Amino acid sequence: MTNILDLQNIATQVRRDIVRMTNAVNSGHPGGSLGCTEFMTALFFDIMEHNPADFAMEGKNSDMFFLSNGHITPVLYSVMARRGYFPVEELKTFRVFGTRLQGHPSTAHGLPGIRMASGSLGQGLSVAIGAALAKKMDGDNKLVYTLHGDGELEEGQIWEAAMYAGAKKVDNLIATIDCNGQQIDGTTDEVLALGDLKAKWEAFGWTVVGCENGNDMKQMVDALTLAKTLSGKGKPVVVLMKTEMGYGVDFMQGTNKYHGVAPSNDELERALAQLNETLGDY
Amino acid sequence: MKTYENKKMKDLRSGFGEGLVDAGAQNHEVVALSADVTGSVKMDGFAKAYPERFIQCGIAEANMVGIAAGLSLSGKIPFVGGFAEFVTGRVYDQIRQVVAYSNKNVKICGSHAGVTLGEDGATHQTMEDIALMKALPNMTVLVPCDANQTHAATVAAMRHNGPVYLRFGRPKMPNFTDENQEFVIGKAQMLNEGKDVSIIATGHLVWEALEAAKALEAEGILAEVINIHTIKPLDTEAIIKSAKKTGAVVTCEEHLFNGGLGDSVAQTLALNCPTPMEYVAVDDKFGESGTPEQMLVNYHLKAVDIVGKVKAVLVRKK
Numbered sequence: 001m002t003n004i005l006d007l008q009n010i011a012t013q014v015r016r017d018i019v020r021m022t023n024a025v026n027s028g029h030p031g032g033s034l035g036c037t038e039f040m041t042a043l044f045f046d047i048m049e050h051n052p053a054d055f056a057m058e059g060k061n062s063d064m065f066f067l068s069n070g071h072i073t074p075v076l077y078s079v080m081a082r083r084g085y086f087p088v089e090e091l092k093t094f095r096v097f098g099t100r101l102q103g104h105p106s107t108a109h110g111l112p113g114i115r116m117a118s119g120s121l122g123q124g125l126s127v128a129i130g131a132a133l134a135k136k137m138d139g140d141n142k143l144v145y146t147l148h149g150d151g152e153l154e155e156g157q158i159w160e161a162a163m164y165a166g167a168k169k170v171d172n173l174i175a176t177i178d179c180n181g182q183q184i185d186g187t188t189d190e191v192l193a194l195g196d197l198k199a200k201w202e203a204f205g206w207t208v209v210g211c212e213n214g215n216d217m218k219q220m221v222d223a224l225t226l227a228k229t230l231s232g233k234g235k236p237v238v239v240l241m242k243t244e245m246g247y248g249v250d251f252m253q254g255t256n257k258y259h260g261v262a263p264s265n266d267e268l269e270r271a272l273a274q275l276n277e278t279l280g281d282y
Numbered sequence: 283m284k285t286y287e288n289k290k291m292k293d294l295r296s297g298f299g300e301g302l303v304d305a306g307a308q309n310h311e312v313v314a315l316s317a318d319v320t321g322s323v324k325m326d327g328f329a330k331a332y333p334e335r336f337i338q339c340g341i342a343e344a345n346m347v348g349i350a351a352g353l354s355l356s357g358k359i360p361f362v363g364g365f366a367e368f369v370t371g372r373v374y375d376q377i378r379q380v381v382a383y384s385n386k387n388v389k390i391c392g393s394h395a396g397v398t399l400g401e402d403g404a405t406h407q408t409m410e411d412i413a414l415m416k417a418l419p420n421m422t423v424l425v426p427c428d429a430n431q432t433h434a435a436t437v438a439a440m441r442h443n444g445p446v447y448l449r450f451g452r453p454k455m456p457n458f459t460d461e462n463q464e465f466v467i468g469k470a471q472m473l474n475e476g477k478d479v480s481i482i483a484t485g486h487l488v489w490e491a492l493e494a495a496k497a498l499e500a501e502g503i504l505a506e507v508i509n510i511h512t513i514k515p516l517d518t519e520a521i522i523k524s525a526k527k528t529g530a531v532v533t534c535e536e537h538l539f540n541g542g543l544g545d546s547v548a549q550t551l552a553l554n555c556p557t558p559m560e561y562v563a564v565d566d567k568f569g570e571s572g573t574p575e576q577m578l579v580n581y582h583l584k585a586v587d588i589v590g591k592v593k594a595v596l597v598r599k600k
Contacts, residue, residue: 126348
């Protein structure tokens with residue numbers, strides 16, 4: 001297991017990447033990216049068994065991850081690059097014409113580590129189920145992970161997939177939900193209240209793991225480790241992690257203002273002053 | 283003209299079902315997914331022969347398309363089956379994102395296509411599916427003309443690496459192509475050579491086109507009949523060659539005017555060799571309940587309608 005302090009240092013650098021990448025092109029989604037930084041760092045640097053240097057689309061005998069809320073590419077690309085899927089330098093091409101780092105994940109531009117286009121919300125869980133079923137058919141005992149936004153749970157396909165995975169006991173699947181309580185038009189309570197998510201997932205036949213503070217690295221690692229130990233027992237596992245949108249930069253925190261808005265040059269300066277350059281900027 | 287024998291009336295969906303079992307025997311990576319219409323779509327043969335490779339998704343087509351895309355990653359060849367409307371129109375965005383744009387080796391198989399679905403009525407009779415699927419980059423669109431050809435097309439879809447939409451219908455129709463035919467994706471099939479007009483048809487209307495050619499021959503009009511079983515990629519070479527030879531074209535399909543075979547042919551002609559042309563297709567309206575035969579008659583998709591359009595185009599021919 002990777003040391004928590006080391007993971008925290010990586011997360012701080014990832015946050016620098018996120019604000020710099022979005023500022024550079026004055027677009028992208030920094031808010032959700034910052035909120036999911038602990039999760040993505042823990043997953044890519046500690047939890048998943050994968051081989052970034054030798055990426056294969058088939059993913060045989062390797063854990064797989066599908067980003068269903070595809071708009072948070074800043075955090076995805078940063079952890080992928082920092083973990084060795086592609087050169088860190090390439091982060092400077094984010095959203096720039098001709099880049100492999102498309103606004104939303106794409107397989108059409110050959111970026112190692114991306115297995116499916118996403119961003120049209122609600123589809124990643126179904127894709128992950130397919131990948132998990134293929135692993136079962138092939139006798140491959142590795143796991144399949146997904147990340148979804150809580151607002152994304154308003155999509156009906158999520159519940160088609162949840163019903164399927166529960167009913168058919170797809171127990172090599174760990175779904176994670178970024179419960180930041182925010183979506184574009186306001187809070188999830190204002191837009192379309194999600195109700196009791198724990199009860200909902202349990203009713204669909206899932207094992208539910210909670211994470212009270214998904215921005216606390218130790219708690220995040222513990223929750224994902226627990227989810228792993230609960231897999232393979234006849235039920236899919238879902239991790240409900242409470243996070244704060246924009247976490248790590250005081251003026252971006254706890255608001256949906258930066259969902260799809262990049263920090264300005266002044267804001268970037270203020271943000272970087274709060275984030276140490278732990279691994280070196282790209 | 284060359285004669286074709288209707289060996290036996292047979293539904294195209296049964297050709298698909300048999301082709302799927304065949305594809306499954308030839309390649310162990312073939313898997314099939316159904317959304318509670320396994321018997322209707324004739325996937326029950328595959329489900330029985332290969333239960334470990336059959337996935338029952340329940341009435342959840344969007345999830346089914348996503349699962350298929352996920353399965354394809356490991357090298358599986360998923361065949362997604364359902365009523366054409368519900369595996370295309372209902373899940374257009376799913377197909378767009380995780381099949382076409384992500385360029386996955388998934389085969390979307392739409393049964394009960396067109397007005398010949400009959401009594402179920404317009405809710406289930408898609409006549410827009412070719413338009414939707416051919417609009418997607420990376421997508422190959424196959425529309426075989428009878429049961430034997432649907433069997434061959436299913437096996438060809440398995441061998442083709444990439445997204446495929448395979449369209450076929452529900453009712454028993456004349457089965458007249460060879461049982462063990464070779465199906466070459468993207469290659470037009472010359473059924474009858476002629477010199478006065480080119481009748482370019484797809485799906486159930488290919489038989490009607492042959493019937494029309496027979497009637498026209500009796501009047502001294504020699505019609506060329508071409509079966510386009512691959513709408514995309516279109517065999518433009520064959521179409522241009524025929525249009526240049528005859529100087530008049532009639533397209534025939536069980537689909538709307540907008541976005542079907544006719545539009546693909548019209549585009550080809552406009553860009554390469556502008557030629558007078560008429561469409562036999564449904565003009566911007568939904569279907570209704572009735573027998574398959576009543577539907578063909580009332581929606582003007584019969585041989586007699588093709589003959590009428592041929593005469594109309596011959597008037598315009600220079």
